[in-house]
Amino acid sequence: MAQTASTMLPLGTPTPDFNLPEPATGKAISLGDFQSTPALLVMVICNHCPFVKHIRQGLVQFAQDYHAKGLAIVAISANDVANYPADSPANMAKEAKTFGYPFPYLYDEAQTVAKAYRAACTPDFFLFDADRKLVYRGQFDGSRPGNNIPITGADLRVAVDAVLANQPAPTDQKPSIGCNIKWKTGNEPDY
Numbered sequence: 125m126a127q128t129a130s131t132m133l134p135l136g137t138p139t140p141d142f143n144l145p146e147p148a149t150g151k152a153i154s155l156g157d158f159q160s161t162p163a164l165l166v167m168v169i170c171n172h173c174p175f176v177k178h179i180r181q182g183l184v185q186f187a188q189d190y191h192a193k194g195l196a197i198v199a200i201s202a203n204d205v206a207n208y209p210a211d212s213p214a215n216m217a218k219e220a221k222t223f224g225y226p227f228p229y230l231y232d233e234a235q236t237v238a239k240a241y242r243a244a245c246t247p248d249f250f251l252f253d254a255d256r257k258l259v260y261r262g263q264f265d266g267s268r269p270g271n272n273i274p275i276t277g278a279d280l281r282v283a284v285d286a287v288l289a290n291q292p293a294p295t296d297q298k299p300s301i302g303c304n305i306k307w308k309t310g311n312e313p314d315y
Contacts, residue, residue, distance in 0.1 A: 140240035
């Protein structure tokens with residue numbers, strides 16, 4: 125299983141804009157839909173990645189735990205569906221329903237949003253504070269398929285708890301590790 129690390133977008137980066145379709149509902153969701161929340165988590169995931177599958181239930185539990193605390197969460201898939209049909213919009217809608225995703229799961233067909241976030245792998249996590257400045261990018265936790273480390277979301281939980289308490293996020297941030305984003309031929313980023 126090939127492993128790719130996140131690019132670690134510079135802290136303080138303003139939230140890149142997005143306006144993407146949500147296959148499960150047919151609605152378009154944009155950054156503006158999350159203006160009044162104290163924090164925003166953007167997750168780049170996909171259906172077929174074993175690293176995402178490994179933490180999928182943990183992501184659902186995490187989202188349920190933090191929704192009432194005011195954390196807005198959105199997931200985005202940007203994979204090339206011509207070569208990876210398991211990640212198609214129809215399959216994204218099934219995935220969201222089957223696993224009870226309590227967050228919008230959006231499709232970045234043009235892959236421009238993934239590039240704006242400098243996303244490199246699935247899963248890749250980006251936490252923004254109330255001013256929509258990047259305060260955390262990195263791993264959910266240290267669990268990976270086959271390493272027997274419990275799935276807790278510990279790293280991300282510490283960062284979110286700090287932001288929601290108006291405290292600085294920890295500066296010791298470890299890159300997320302996962303499958304590389306499946307870029308369309310000729311659309312590969314230069315980062």
